[in-house]
Amino acid sequence: MSFILAIDQGTTSTRAIIFSSKGEPLHTAQQEFPQAFPCDGWVEHDPEQIWQSVLNTCREVLAKSGISANQINTLGITNQRETTVIWDKSTSVPIYPAIVWQDRRTAPYCESLSQDAELDEYLRQKTGLLLDPYFSATKIKWILDNVTDARTRAENGGLAFGTIDTYLIWKLTGGRCHYTDATNASRTLLFDLEKQQWDPHLLETFSVPQTLLPEVKDSADEFGLVDPTLLGAPIPIQAVAGDQQAALFGQTCFEKGMAKSTYGTGCFMMLNTGETPLRSNHKLLTTVAYRLNGQPTYALEGSIFMAGATVQWLRDGLQLISHASESEALAKKASKNNGVFLVPAFTGLGAPYWDPDARGAIMGLTRDTGIAEIVAAGLQSVCYQTKDLQKAMESDGARPITLRVDGGMSNNDWVMAYLADVLGAQVDRPKITETTALGVAYLAGLQAGIFENFSALTSLWKIDKSFTPKLTKAERDAAYSGWCQAVERVRQH
């Protein structure tokens, strides 16, 4: 019997899950950790608390499973992406809190470079990304520019940079290994997508010394052995992938044209585009989906900031519901075609608009509008935003042939049915919606020889429910055009 331990280090919580050799989640431990918002638009995590949550959940899941660390064949790490940590190599102590992907503090710096059309095009071609505080490069620069002596220490080789995967590998191996994988590297704004190496021109542009950077490995590779004093055995770390890429892998979207959309706090839609990177002309991101045996497979990604978070706002902000799941019954009661649109631009709009100054709005209110209509409009906004991404992908010449969904909000049947309606396409929900951890477990299992190949994994994907479109094209177009008009009214850029 083989066991795989997957660590899923997310934005608000850490999970450790033990999977069987058939990809079944057997035991789970989860721990939330604090978020810090020290200034308007700033979001920080304490890397030490993240590390403790990883240790705690790994120890807890082992203890409650009755499986000893010696019986764990392999370990995989999947993580919130872009979040930036810099630490001292000799003490392993971070020199500043982790700057989280949502943090907007470098917006003025990005703005100051935004007139440089040449740089913009260079970034698009080399990294597949765009100039935005979301990615790691400007966060690294901010730490080096603002922490006393940091730049000198970095230039002298005393500091290390990592996204969360890299920091965890460092800690788990007792400071022996400074690695990342190609999916995480491809989110830094410093990585050449085609050459698969750090780009010297971008290191210079963002004033990042090369000595800070980790070695970039395949997503299934040898990332070192866990220090046996931590979990009780030297478990090999054999897979690393950013969480959205891991979800694509867990959904077994191995063929060009297969897409997944994850509905958690935000929504991340990712389409496998095969072995050649496809640059978007519609502000989608080009990214590494996974890299195996030195060969990258690429993806097109659309990132939406508010999906489940809109439901949280309906619950905590407006107090219209007490539990996220109540939204489903309420939405069913809403009058049809009521003309109410909720644009959840609470922190601006993500793909394909990238408008940081847009703000939220509810439009089309009448005397008949009640709680049900507002809740339904909140849920529908997630579907319309996915439609925006689908359209952008199509305009880039990449139509998804399948759409597989996962994440907490995908359990809402009303939302998934409306999603199929708005997209005019079938939406498939698998039995296991914990696809992020599953994806990295699959990668670790491939490296450890537990799974033979992609077809062994494909056969493990099982459908829970398919949603097929019921609206006519005219109805679909009318609803979507109402959404587009609502978005136009909140846009600033």
Ligand SMILES: Nc1ncnc2c1ncn2[C@@H]1O[C@H](COP(=O)(O)OP(=O)(O)O)[C@@H](O)[C@H]1O
């Ligand atoms: N039945 C539901 N209907 C609508 N939203 C839901 C439902 N269940 C969970 N959610 C939303 O999904 C999110 C939780 O999903 P999860 O995948 O755990 O997110 P994350 O990993 O980003 O924390 C929450 O924002 C919650 O509001």
Ligand SMILES: O=P(O)(O)OC[C@H](O)CO
């Ligand atoms: O931690 P999540 O699931 O919200 O995912 C965060 C993304 O990786 C950010 O790019």
